[in-house]
Each structure stands twice: as structure tokens, then as C-alpha cells.
Amino acid sequence: MPNIHPFLVHFPVALLTTALVFDLLGILLSREELSNVGWWAQLAGTIGIAAAVISGLVAESQALIPPAAAATFDTHQQLAFVTAGAFTALLLWRVGMRTRIDTTRRLLFISLFAVALACLWAGAWYGAELVYRFGIGFVLITP
Template identity: 30%
Template sequence: MIHPLRVHFPLALLPTAIAADAVGAMTDNRALMDMGKTFMPLAVASMAATGVAGFAAQEEVRAEGEAHDMLVTHRNLNVGLLLMSAGPAVLRSGQERPGRGYLLAGLAGAALMTYTGYLGGKMIYRHGVGAVEGHDPDHSVRIERGHLGEAARIAATDVARGVAHAAQQVAHGELAPHLRRGRAPPRLYPRSPKPGDERQALLSA
């Protein structure tokens, strides 16, 4: 999976951009503010690239019960974070100095990213999602010589299916189920299809 390789970029770029802008604004350091202004679009671009890989990754793993709720929450909060960050990044590109609202929004975004990163790690180390027992070899992309074309095709298919499954889950009310776990009433709707079910049916046909 490519997703784990990409997550480090937004995790590093977003806090660095906000920190550089904040310190630069407090000390009137133009170089730091220019750094923050440059890093913020890079952070948003890396979020988008990581998110695309994440949609594919969810089709390649097994996640049930609490792990499923964590995966859905992790994904949806990160999509929200991307949308929340895109607008300020565009505004910041046209400003010489960061505004107070921009910095506060950036701090909130960094805090949210820390939480979603925590969920991602917990899925792996507590539930084994993406590890040997939580990995579905039948739905994995082989990035090897001679298989790159096939890998690209499978990855594109997985991204499309991942987006479709995400839309189904949101339509069923699964926005951040891990935040409601243990407090929410019993589900009044069937759980949305497990990621990869449709693809497995096609492969078996």
C-alpha cells in the first residue's frame, strides 16, 4: 500500500507551515512567513495525494467492528480537513502576512490531523488493519517490474470503489462512527458493504 508512505508529508508540512507563519508574524520575520506561505499549498496537495491513496488502501484491508468505525472516522475527518484547509491555503497565497483567523484555523487543522493520525496508528497496532491478519492479499496492488500497468489499473479501480463505498457509508449515516461508539443507539440501517466485496465478486465471476 502506498498510503502509509504518503501520510508523513501532510503530517510534517501542515504544522510546519502554521508554525513558520505564527513565529514569522510574531517576530516580523519575512523569511518565515514566506516559508509558511509556500508550505501551506504543499501541505494541501500532499493531503489530497494521501487521501487518494487512502481510498485505494481501504479496499485492500479487512476492517470490521471497531476497526471499521475507526477507518470510516479516520477517512471522513481527513476529507473534512482537506476541504477545510483548501480555502485558507488559497487565501494565504494572496496575503503577505497570515491573519489571526488563518492561524487559529491552522492550529485546529493540525490538532485534527494529529487525532486522525492517532486513529490510523491505532487501526494498525491495535487491530492489525493493513498488517498480516488485517491485509487482504486478494485486493493488493503489486508494484513490481512487469506489473506496473496492472498496478495502475487496480489502483484506479480501488480508488473509484473506495469513493463509492465512502459515499454509501455517508448516505447510511456513517460520518464519524468511532466518536459515537459506545454511546450511540443500535443501528437502524444495515452496515454498508465491506470494502472490496464488489471487487471480490467480480474476480470470482
């Protein structure tokens, strides 16, 4: 089975970043339609992060992780699980909050979303380290 993890991981990063930007714009400009874009981007990004985690587990079963990369891999994987859980919880909170939106709840939600997004970016950085520093996922071709 081909490794689709490198293809899938970019979608949640882009979509969840977009969600935060549009949610902030919706608050700052008092435009509900911008917050609606944030909602759809969050929904798609949360589905995407689930797909990325599942494909990462499949990729792990097929990869050889050298001992030098073990700590980086463990950190990448732990951040993936934490962020998947955080974004799932935030999505459920948002679904429940849709009828009771006040400024305090919205600002708390945005703050927690930003923290979860920072964890997602950190996990992406560790994933890039695995590829570009340790060469995991590359097939080396000798001339």
C-alpha cells in the same frame, strides 16, 4: 498495487505543522521570509494531504476492515475528508489574502489553521489506531 498510504501520510502532518510554526515565527518576529517558508510548507502539505486521501481511498478498496475497527475507520476517514477540505480552503484564502494582510485576518487565519491541524493530528491518531490496535495493513508471518 502496493499500499503507499502509510508512506504518504507523514508528509502532510510534518509539512502543515511546519507551516504553522513558521507562520507564527513570521508574525512574532515580523520576518516575512519566515512566513514565506510557512506558505511553501502549506502548499506542499495541502498537495500531500490530497495524495494521502487518494491513496487512503485506494488502500480502503484493498483492505479488510474488521467490524471491531469500523467506527475507528469511519472517524479516521471523516477527519481525513474534513481536514483535506479545510486545508484546501485555507490555501485558497491565503492566496487571496497575500495582498491584503492585516493583523486581524492573519490571526484568524492562524487560529483556523491550528484547529484544522488539530483535526489532522486526530485523524493521524485514528489511523495509527487502525494499524497498531487493529493490525490493519500488517501482513502477519507465522514462524
